[in-house]
Amino acid sequence: DEVAPTGITPTTATINVLRYGDVAQARVVHHDGTTRAIPASAVAAFLTALRDDDARDVRMVEIFLPLEALRRVEIVDTPGLNSIRPEHERVARDFLRDADAIVWVFAVGQAAKATEKEALELAHAAGKRVVGVVNKIDRAEPAEVEAVVRHLSGALGELLDSVVPFSATRALAARRAGQAD
Numbered sequence: 001d002e003v004a005p006t007g008i009t010p011t012t013a014t015i016n017v018l019r020y021g022d023v024a025q026a027r028v029v030h031h032d033g034t035t036r037a038i039p040a041s042a043v044a045a046f047l048t049a050l051r052d053d054d055a056r057d058v059r060m061v062e063i064f065l066p067l068e069a070l071r072r073v074e075i076v077d078t079p080g081l082n083s084i085r086p087e088h089e090r091v092a093r094d095f096l097r098d099a100d101a102i103v104w105v106f107a108v109g110q111a112a113k114a115t116e117k118e119a120l121e122l123a124h125a126a127g128k129r130v131v132g133v134v135n136k137i138d139r140a141e142p143a144e145v146e147a148v149v150r151h152l153s154g155a156l157g158e159l160l161d162s163v164v165p166f167s168a169t170r171a172l173a174a175r176r177a178g179q180a181d
Contacts, residue, residue, distance in 0.1 A: 018065060030058055096122060101128065106135065
């Protein structure tokens with residue numbers, strides 16, 4: 001499902017934690033300890049409208065969903081590196097230290113930047129396991145996707161456990177159509 005906003009420009013200004021909950025709902029947790037409930041249906045709109053000044057006051061946004069997989073794992077969406085907003089990069093780097101494992105999402109047309117390699121080296125040095133996911137492959141030809149995967153494996157292979165090509169757009173469309181893949 002579309003849980004949080006996505007886009008070509010950076011959209012994640014807070015740490016968003018997806019956790020298991022009996023019902024779909026969300027909670028904004030501020031650095032001062034206060035919390036605010038928001039309906040699950042309003043999460044994307046809330047995150048889209050969140051200005052940088054307001055985001056600085058937010059410790060995290062917890063999104064509770066009744067998905068069995070979330071009983072075993074929490075998914076943490078952080079602001080990305082190479083962001084046009086410096087605070088996004090700072091939050092993402094700080095969070096790398098706390099993760100048990102990392103799924104590093106590369107955009108098909110922007111994979112293996114020098115700053116990504118630097119952050120992945122930090123994660124590797126800290127003993128983190130990292131799976132690289134090349135997203136947005138629906139925007140490239142199959143030969144281009146193969147070239148990106150080869151490039152990532154060559155440039156960052158020692159820092160990644162594996163590299164997986166993926167299209168979140170296609171996966172969501174397939175899921176909505178009742179298809180497995």
